[in-house]
Amino acid sequence: MTTQTKKPLFPTSPKPFVHPYFGGxxxxxxxxxxxxxxxxxxxxxxxxxxxxxxxxDVFAPDHVDRTPYLLKMAGGDKNPLDDWIVPVYFGxxxxxxxxxxxxxxxxxxTTKGPNISNRTRWLMSFLGGVIFLYGARMARGCxxxxxLTGGTTLSAGSWVVMFAIFGGAYGLAYFVxxxxx
Amino acid sequence: MNxxxxxxxxxSAANPWTYVVFAVIGFAFGYTLEMxxxxxxxxxxxxxxxxxxxxxxxxxxxxxxxxxxxxxxVGLGILNFNQVWVNPTYLxxxxxxxxxxxxxxxxxGFCPTTSLASASTGKIDGMLFMLGGFVGAYxxxxxxxxxxxxxxxxxxxxxxxxxxxxxxxxxxxxxxxxLMALFMFWGAEQLERIFGKKDLSKEPKIRVAxxxxxxxxxxxxxxxxxxxxxxxxxxxxxxRTETIEQLNADPIVNTITYTADQMLENRLVFIxxxxxFKAKYDQGINPVYLDVRSEADYNLYHIEGAVNVPSxxxxxxxxxxxxEPPANTVFMVMSNDETxxxxxxxxxxxxxxxxxxxxxxxxxxxxxxxxxDDPTLAVQPKPEAGDDxxxxxxxxALGSQYESCSPNPIEYEDLEFVAKxxxxxxxxKSGGGCG
Numbered sequence: 001m002t003t004q005t006k007k008p009l010f011p012t013s014p015k016p017f018v019h020p021y022f023g024g025x026x027x028x029x030x031x032x033x034x035x036x037x038x039x040x041x042x043x044x045x046x047x048x049x050x051x052x053x054x055x056x057d058v059f060a061p062d063h064v065d066r067t068p069y070l071l072k073m074a075g076g077d078k079n080p081l082d083d084w085i086v087p088v089y090f091g092x093x094x095x096x097x098x099x100x101x102x103x104x105x106x107x108x109x110t111t112k113g114p115n116i117s118n119r120t121r122w123l124m125s126f127l128g129g130v131i132f133l134y135g136a137r138m139a140r141g142c143x144x145x146x147x148l149t150g151g152t153t154l155s156a157g158s159w160v161v162m163f164a165i166f167g168g169a170y171g172l173a174y175f176v177x178x179x180x181x
Numbered sequence: 182m183n184x185x186x187x188x189x190x191x192x193s194a195a196n197p198w199t200y201v202v203f204a205v206i207g208f209a210f211g212y213t214l215e216m217x218x219x220x221x222x223x224x225x226x227x228x229x230x231x232x233x234x235x236x237x238x239x240x241x242x243x244x245x246x247x248x249x250x251x252x253x254x255v256g257l258g259i260l261n262f263n264q265v266w267v268n269p270t271y272l273x274x275x276x277x278x279x280x281x282x283x284x285x286x287x288x289x290g291f292c293p294t295t296s297l298a299s300a301s302t303g304k305i306d307g308m309l310f311m312l313g314g315f316v317g318a319y320x321x322x323x324x325x326x327x328x329x330x331x332x333x334x335x336x337x338x339x340x341x342x343x344x345x346x347x348x349x350x351x352x353x354x355x356x357x358x359x360l361m362a363l364f365m366f367w368g369a370e371q372l373e374r375i376f377g378k379k380d381l382s383k384e385p386k387i388r389v390a391x392x393x394x395x396x397x398x399x400x401x402x403x404x405x406x407x408x409x410x411x412x413x414x415x416x417x418x419x420x421r422t423e424t425i426e427q428l429n430a431d432p433i434v435n436t437i438t439y440t441a442d443q444m445l446e447n448r449l450v451f452i453x454x455x456x457x458f459k460a461k462y463d464q465g466i467n468p469v470y471l472d473v474r475s476e477a478d479y480n481l482y483h484i485e486g487a488v489n490v491p492s493x494x495x496x497x498x499x500x501x502x503x504x505e506p507p508a509n510t511v512f513m514v515m516s517n518d519e520t521x522x523x524x525x526x527x528x529x530x531x532x533x534x535x536x537x538x539x540x541x542x543x544x545x546x547x548x549x550x551x552x553x554d555d556p557t558l559a560v561q562p563k564p565e566a567g568d569d570x571x572x573x574x575x576x577x578a579l580g581s582q583y584e585s586c587s588p589n590p591i592e593y594e595d596l597e598f599v600a601k602x603x604x605x606x607x608x609x610k611s612g613g614g615c616g
Contacts, residue, residue: 017224020235021366021388023217024242030209031247036254037202039185039265042210044294049318056322069325084192087200091207092297098208099215100302108303111222111290118305125222125306128289129296129313130320132282136293137321138332139278141268143292144210146275148240150268152247154354156341157270161279168283173229176287180226 011104031152040084041149045136047089049073053080113180124179139164183416184260187438215298222290222299222306229287231376234369241362249398252355256405258412263533272336289313352403359399363392414531417441421449421603441530450526451541454550455596457513461486462590466602467510473525474516474544474571481575484515484547485587492521495528502534511602515540515547520569535605545572548585551593555585 017023035041050073057064057074064070074080100106112121136142139161141150147165150158192199217239218224227233254260286292291299291310299307325332343358344351373379408416418438425433444450452460460468470487472479479489490498502512512529514537516522522539529537540547545566552558560573581587 017218018216019385019388020217020238021242021391023213024239025246025391027210027213027217027239027243028246029250030206030213031243032250032254034206034210035247035251035265036184036260037186038189038206040190041266042206042294044297045314045318048293048314049322052315052319053322056319067322067326068329069322082192082194084199084203087192087203088207088210089297091204091209092211092214092294093207093301094204095208095211095213096215096220096298097211097301099212099298100220103216105215105220105302108305110305111220111299112306113223113226121306122309125289125291126309126313128285128287128291129310129315130285130317131313132285132289132292132310133314133317134321135278135281135283135285135317137278137318137325138281139275140271142282142294143240143286144294146268146279148243149266151240151244152251153265153267154248154343154351154358155268155270156343156346157272157275157338158268159343160270160272161268161275161282164276164279165283165286168280169229169287170283171280172284172287177230179288180223180290181230 010101014105014107015103027148028152031148035149035152038084041145041152042088043085043141043145043149044089044092045133045142045145046083046085048133049137050080050083050086113178115181116179120179135168183418184254185264187418190264210294211298211301214295215302219295220299220302220304220307222304225292225295226287226290227377231372233377233379234373237369238366241365245359245362245395245399248355248358249395249402252351253398253402253405256352256402256407258408258416261416261418264418267340267342270336270338270341271332272338274332274335276336285317350403350407352399352406355402356399359395363396366392410528410531413533414441414527417530419444419449441527445523445526448541449601450538451519452513452538452601453541453598454547455593455598456600456602457484457538457540457547458551458588458593459596459598460511460513460602465509465604469510469512471512471514471525472516472544473514473521478517478544478571480578480580481571482544482548482573482579482583483581483586484544485581487515487581492516492525495525499529499532499534502529503532509536509604511536511538511604513538513540516543516569517545517566517571518543518569536602538602543569548573551585551588552583555583558583558585 031042053064053070053073056070057080064074065076110118110121112118132142139146141161143165146158147162151162188196189199189202192203218235224233224235228236251260255262282292289310291307293314296307296310296314300311344354347354370381370384374381418440420436420438423435423437425435427433439447439449457470460466470484472483472487472489473492473495474489475491476489483489512534514522514525514529519539519542522543526537526539542549548558552560560575563572563574566572
């Protein structure tokens, strides 16, 4: 009887991340292809808004028809999910998963600074999500839709948004340093 | 081939492949974010304590790579920049929203798309950020009504790109952004050395070569320059819908994309005197009558309110036409017949002036149509009139003082015509980016 060590299909220990400049270059090519083929860039926060609106539209269609921001997406017979950003959103979820799978990084864990509990980190990430998406909808796009895509197409407003994001984060970083250091 | 491909511009159930295309783009997006380490909030937050500048490096490498490729393709005339979504500028909501996002970033440790990469690889904090995001998006939808006017109007400048802000050629802006990014990369590495105690000698040397390639590519973009007017004209596309009535069924609506030459061939940009006249009384239209004839002809007879810009001076006024504020402005160009008007239409359309139409048959046709009932107009037809010449003999130059220069709207209330004006208010694409 021979012992055969079978190589696992997917790595079990995490592989190192790619070099930032390489990752950025690949991302840049993806973004360029998106703009070239479809005229649209990348994004995701718009889809978040559309999911929420779709749910609201099921339970309170009258309310949607009276709310100016929502009726643009779901007023009357409009289907809020009928937008390019929705498949991009699901694609990004699967893409992240695939990369985690092929590089051995699929693991239930919490990424946090060394001096806070899991519970604090969970609360903070939830709160951060609430605040970030509120701001993203206000600015009509997040780091992907405004900073990345708008930065590439040289939109004046997007460059302003990009600096505002970094400004907000750097401005507060010192005061919340306990969260991360 | 002309990019972007019209069939991919919007997703639609009629063309299910579009869902696949966008899903593949999203897949590649999520994959690159995860492989760059953006599933880990510590890597993202480190950016704001200068210990690891991965966020800045990835983001700006992506921006400059995509930008150089994009404007290279635009310069070569492969890609029509007018068809590319450019985030409209809303200064006030952009700045406040950006600052709020920054707060969310440092507290939550993610941005929306990186939280997807994080959540899908099993990170619980990433999942909670995603969940919080739904709440945040919901709250915005519910509160927007309290400041909807501010949100929609404050600091609104529309589609503005940096070259317009700084009044420099696009290529030069591309080069400047590349130089700025290279400087930022250098600065970021210094910060990592100081704050992150990183040994820079272990960094791959090839990155210096990469910087060189990037710089060279940006110089090439400057050298290619912007596409010529002729290229821009050939890249123009117009969409029109065509309704086919069906017996016992809903009419079929087809969307057809035409090139500029096809628009002329099919006479889709020629409007009858009746439509040109009615436009004046249409609440939805802000008409501008552009008379491109010589000043002498203009003085003999012109439509009331028409602006005289002789053909040879047309190019000078393009910047003014482009900055014409109301989006519902319709430019109606006219010459004596059509030759000069068609040339003007080509020039204006190629220069991205929106909503340009041609008065069918020119001023001669206008006179033939409205002048027949005009007792003040005593003119003789000029039988030997050449191409695009005034077809009537005017004994005096009375400009627009004839009745037919401003026909009575009550008298001409019922006019039948096939409406050709189709307002192109914005690009026919719903919000791009995260919009």
